[in-house]
Amino acid sequence: VATSQTSLEPFSVLIADNLQAEGSRRADPLAMRHFSARQGLIEALKGTARGERAAFERVYAATAAKLFGIVVRILGRRDWAEGVLQDVYVCVWQRASEFDPATTTPLSWLTAIARKRALDAIGPRTPRSIDDDPELLQPRGEAAVDDDHEPDEERRWLQACLDGLEPERRRLLLLAYFYGMTHEEIARNTNRPVATVKAWLRYSLAELKGSLGR
Amino acid sequence: MTDDGEDTEGLAAEYVLGSLSPAERSEADARRRTDTVLDEAVKAWEARLGTLNDRVEGIEPPPHLYGNIAHQLFGQPVDSTAPALRLQAKRRWRALSIVGGSAAATIALIVAAYLHHLPASPAKLVAELQRSTSATLADETASARAAPGFVVSFDLRTSTIMVSPVAARPAARWNYQLWLIPHESEPPISLGLISLAGSTTSPWPATCPPNDLVRATLAVSLEPEGGSPNGKPSGATVFVGKLVQAMP
Numbered sequence: 001v002a003t004s005q006t007s008l009e010p011f012s013v014l015i016a017d018n019l020q021a022e023g024s025r026r027a028d029p030l031a032m033r034h035f036s037a038r039q040g041l042i043e044a045l046k047g048t049a050r051g052e053r054a055a056f057e058r059v060y061a062a063t064a065a066k067l068f069g070i071v072v073r074i075l076g077r078r079d080w081a082e083g084v085l086q087d088v089y090v091c092v093w094q095r096a097s098e099f100d101p102a103t104t105t106p107l108s109w110l111t112a113i114a115r116k117r118a119l120d121a122i123g124p125r126t127p128r129s130i131d132d133d134p135e136l137l138q139p140r141g142e143a144a145v146d147d148d149h150e151p152d153e154e155r156r157w158l159q160a161c162l163d164g165l166e167p168e169r170r171r172l173l174l175l176a177y178f179y180g181m182t183h184e185e186i187a188r189n190t191n192r193p194v195a196t197v198k199a200w201l202r203y204s205l206a207e208l209k210g211s212l213g214r
Numbered sequence: 215m216t217d218d219g220e221d222t223e224g225l226a227a228e229y230v231l232g233s234l235s236p237a238e239r240s241e242a243d244a245r246r247r248t249d250t251v252l253d254e255a256v257k258a259w260e261a262r263l264g265t266l267n268d269r270v271e272g273i274e275p276p277p278h279l280y281g282n283i284a285h286q287l288f289g290q291p292v293d294s295t296a297p298a299l300r301l302q303a304k305r306r307w308r309a310l311s312i313v314g315g316s317a318a319a320t321i322a323l324i325v326a327a328y329l330h331h332l333p334a335s336p337a338k339l340v341a342e343l344q345r346s347t348s349a350t351l352a353d354e355t356a357s358a359r360a361a362p363g364f365v366v367s368f369d370l371r372t373s374t375i376m377v378s379p380v381a382a383r384p385a386a387r388w389n390y391q392l393w394l395i396p397h398e399s400e401p402p403i404s405l406g407l408i409s410l411a412g413s414t415t416s417p418w419p420a421t422c423p424p425n426d427l428v429r430a431t432l433a434v435s436l437e438p439e440g441g442s443p444n445g446k447p448s449g450a451t452v453f454v455g456k457l458v459q460a461m462p
Contacts, residue, residue, distance in 0.1 A: 053288065060280055065272030069445065072273050074232070079440040085275055089283045104257075108264045119232050119239065155265045173231070177266055180232035205227040212262055 041106035049096035056093055063107065064089070067114040074118040074180040084121050088114045119180045161211035169204045176201060226255035230263055273445030276406035277375070277416045338460040339368040341432050343453035345381075363453040364408065366392070366432055367460070375405060378413040382453065388436045393447055395431040407441050408434065430457050 041062055047055025067088060072081040091113055099109050162170055172190065175181050183201070187194040228234050229242045246253045342362035361381035368375050377392060390410070393402035406416065435442070436449040 053284075057280075060283070064279070065274050066267075066270070068275040069270045069273040070267060072443070072445070073270055076443075077440050078273075078443070082275065082279055085279060086283050086286065090286055093287050104261070107267075108260065111264060111267050112260045115232070120236075122236070155268065158262070158265050174266075176231045176233040177263060178270065182235045183233050184235065186233070201228065201231065201233055202224055205224070205231065209223075209227070209262065 038105060038107075042101045045096050045099045045101075045106055045109075048093060049099065056089075056096075059092065059106075059110075060089055063110055066107070067110060070111060070114050071118040073178050074115065075122060076179070080121065081118070084117050085114070088117050091117070115180075122180055157212065158208075161208050164211055165204050165207060169200050172197060172200055173204045173208075222249070222252050223255055226252055227259050229256055230259035271445060274404045276404070276441075278406065281416075337370055339370070339427055339457040340460045341366045341455040341457045343432060343434055343455040345453055362455070364390075364392075364434060366455070366457075368427060368457065374415050376413055376415045377405075377408050379408065379410045382408075382410060382434075384410050385436060387439060388449070389439055389441060390434050390452070391437045391441050391447070393433045393435065394427075395433060396427060402433065402447055404442065404445065405432075407437075427457050428459055431455075432457060 041059065044055045044058040044062070048059055064085065068081060068085050071084050071088070072078055075081045075084065088110075092110065095113075099106070104112075162173075165173065172186055175186055175189070181189065183194050183198050186192075186201075187197045190197070225242060229239065234242060242252070246256060343364040343366060345363050363380060363382035365378045365380055366375065382390060390408040392405040392408050394405055395402045408414070432455050433447070433451050434453040435447040435451050437447075438449075442448045
């Protein structure tokens with residue numbers, strides 16, 4: 001039957017080996033995994049609200065990886081994140097009729113549920129630094145943006161507003177958002193008084209709101 | 215509640231940001247139910263900060279998770295649960311018209327059709343995952359090194375993956391995680407943590423057409439308990455192998 005690949009090579013080398021044996025390649029598989037164009041998701045959520053399991057499966061297939069990524073970041077542990085993700089989709093099935101495409105996008109609605117569940121489930125965890133995830137400090141390239149993203153201007157505008165913040169204050173803001181760190185945790189993590197952290201975050205948020213103009 | 219509790223706007227911002235303590239969060243939750251001003255402010259902040267989530271890379275949840283959800287919601291036995299992308303034949307074309315605007319969706323449905331209806335597709339693929347030589351542990355005997363660590367088989371008729379431990383041994387404080395690498399252009403896809411207790415069967419997530427799986431690489435990495443923290447292989451690659459078509 002199989003094979004003997006025999007060294008502790010990085011994955012890129014394994015893949016290159018595999019490719020040499022295989023020759024040229026086919027359609028972009030990334031496209032298959034992004035089953036999440038906004039209109040398709042809206043229809044799938046409407047179907048879910050009508051109790052159609054196939055529609056619910058489509059919502060799951062299109063969004064589970066994204067929501068799992070968000071929940072894993074916040075909780076810092078995959079085993080806890082699995083339980084939370086299960087709760088998230090149970091909630092999606094039960095509350096799909098509350099989704100209103102006139103006021104929000106599918107991914108924003110789903111993300112809000114996932115973030116809330118994850119933040120409510122936070123337990124004791126080891127201190128982390130956002131420097132562990134440098135990609136979170138930078139906007140992603142256009143190609144990597146989710147299918148169901150906000151209009152481009154909104155994203156660029158938010159980035160411009162973030163860029164207007166002092167780097168250290170921006171870092172604290174992102175630490176709170178991506179890791180769900182409380183004022184106290186950020187204070188411990190960055191060796192600053194809690195009051196300073198609170199004041200900085202409040203200031204940064206007010207700045208952001210002022211710059212976004214809404 | 216925050217120090218300046220009357221500041222609804224600031225409370226909403228901190229609530230969405232995630233920086234409130236658990237006690238403050240539950241207080242804000244309770245207030246949201248009756249305070250429409252706070253509730254609206256929370257929704258506005260969710261919209262303001264929502265695009266930040268573009269930066270978070272997705273992580274494939276383990277394949278069994280959808281089965282757990284279906285079991286909780288619909289009471290189906292987990293083993294018979296359809297994988298996430300599998301659609302019943304009667305619904306397929308209706309579903310296709312619903313999501314017709316999305317090329318990606320169309321491709322995904324075609325993949326589902328492949329898995330169940332193409333007679334030319336291989337029915338079963340298997341791989342023996344051999345230990346990487348440089349990952350051989352000093353205390354292992356030659357016979358232990360010769361045996362495969364795991365045998366993996368993909369049954370494309372039933373859309374299941376079976377993973378059987380053979381000579382792999384438990385590693386204290388580490389888990390074995392299985393990865394599929396179908397393409398150079400594609401990051402490794404996690405197929406979940408491997409149980410050493412015995413053979414496990416789980417639904418196949420159907421992200422690749424079966425013909426792409428022939429000669430695709432499977433690899434097992436050592437990961438911290440609970441699995442790779444970043445959705446990519448983070449530890450040493452200890453077993454590798456390629457999928458080949460099984461004899462009918």
